[in-house]
Amino acid sequence: MRYMSVESVEPGQYLGKTVYSANGTVMLAAGVQLTVFMINTLNRIGVTMLYIQDPNFSDVETEEILSDKTKQAVMREMNDTFEAVRSGKEWSTKKLSMSVNQIMDDVLSNRAVLVQLTDIRTKDNSRYVHALNVCLISTLIGMNMGLNTTQMKDLAIGALMHDVGKGNMTTKEDPALDLKQHHTWRGYELLKSKHEFNLLIAHVALQHHERLDGKGLPRGLKSPDIHLFAKIVAVANQYDNLINPFDGSGLLPHEACEQLMALSDIGLDRDVLIQFTRIISVYPNGMAVRLSTKETGVIVRQHRGLPGRPVVRIARGDGDELQVSEIDLAEHTTVFIEAVLA
Structure with a gap:
């Protein structure tokens, strides 16, 4: 397979990896022969990169930590959860916890595989793919840092739900607003109300935009007051946002890694960054x-x-x-x- 820009894809080529919708259903299956209409549609819905089958590289595969079954199940649950938050309805912590169990099982089974964030994103599914990627990276970092199973699960739930405060947002946040209206506070309040969850999970949502130098949001906390879980999620969140921002223009993985390393001990925790560099694929297979x-x-x-x-x-x-x-x-x-x- 080859990993290439959608602008470089030609009609008649075959799709190498499946494209999923926001609720985890298959939009375009791997192996389908692409037409002009399909390529134009992918471009219109925000797809920027695709895996394409190439006879010269037919043996090149992306080693995946998460199975397609897990990805579909988690995206479906995330879609249901965010829709419930958006409409003010109750949502199931039990189902969410089961989704995290699936992620952790896959991570523990494939701990030697480097993370290659090459899932095909659309405007529709990008929020859920982002949450899944942040959870995946955070869980691997936490495992490398020696967290026990209970701690890893709390970290994974916090990472998956770090942006739940954006659940009812339709526009970009106004920086002039009262910080109590910031999505981190909203996420904190939503997760704090779920008594089945450890309070640390809510603090991940609250603190993942804080910086070690005290210049972060929403409270301007400095390093000693920021929980380790939030420091881990901050690295994962910033990396995924750099390579796959919601506006569709992103950095290449090696460029994003350089930007993160420049923030070591300024905005991001150095020990977390060291573990991050050990689990991420800077140049994904097929590139x-x-x-x-x-x-x-x-x-x-x-x-x-x-x-x-x-x-x-x-x-x-x-x-x-x-x-x-x-x-x-x-x-x-x-x-x-x-x-x-x-």
Whole structure:
């Protein structure tokens, strides 16, 4: 498979990964042959990147931590929960807790796999994919930091629900508003009212926009007063927002990582960032790159612990004369990725 910009996709190519709607149903199934209408529709609903089947890279797969079954179930539950919040109805903490159990089971079964946030987003499903990604990253960081099972579950629920205060928002927040109206406060009040949840879960929603230097929202807390769970979710939330903002224009993973590292011990916790860099894939499988040798190729495999040094496959020539070779950047230490290609 190849991971490419939707603008570069051509009619007749085959979709490599399924596109889901906000409630977890299949919008376009993997393997479907794309038409002009389908490509235009994907563009219109906010899709920016797609996985496309490519015979030259048919063996290239994205290792997924979460199964499609888990993703569909969680997105469906998130859709129901946010719809209930939006309409002022009750929502089930039990169902939400069961969704988090599914996430944790998948994470514990695939703890050696690097996170590659390449699920196809639309304007409709982006909020729920974002919540799922923040939960996934936070859970892995928490596991690496030695949290026990109970702590990991509280962290995972807080991460999944960190933006629940936006449930009834239809417009962007006005910074001039009373901070008591900020989505972090609304999320805190909603989660605090659910007595089945640990109060720490509500504090994740309240504190995930705080900064270590005291310049965050809503209370301007400094590092000692910010809970570890909120520090973890802050990193996961900021990363996912950088690579997949709701307006559709985002940074590449390696660019986003550089921005996060620049905030170490200023806005974001250094120890959390260290664990983050150990679980994230900087260059996802299927992404086209140009090397410092001026050769172009596609990322085909990852090295855990060396996210910036993947294996790159290079194809030279055409048709029957095609020659394929692979460069393992973990071994070829003088070769670097110079640019990411669309």
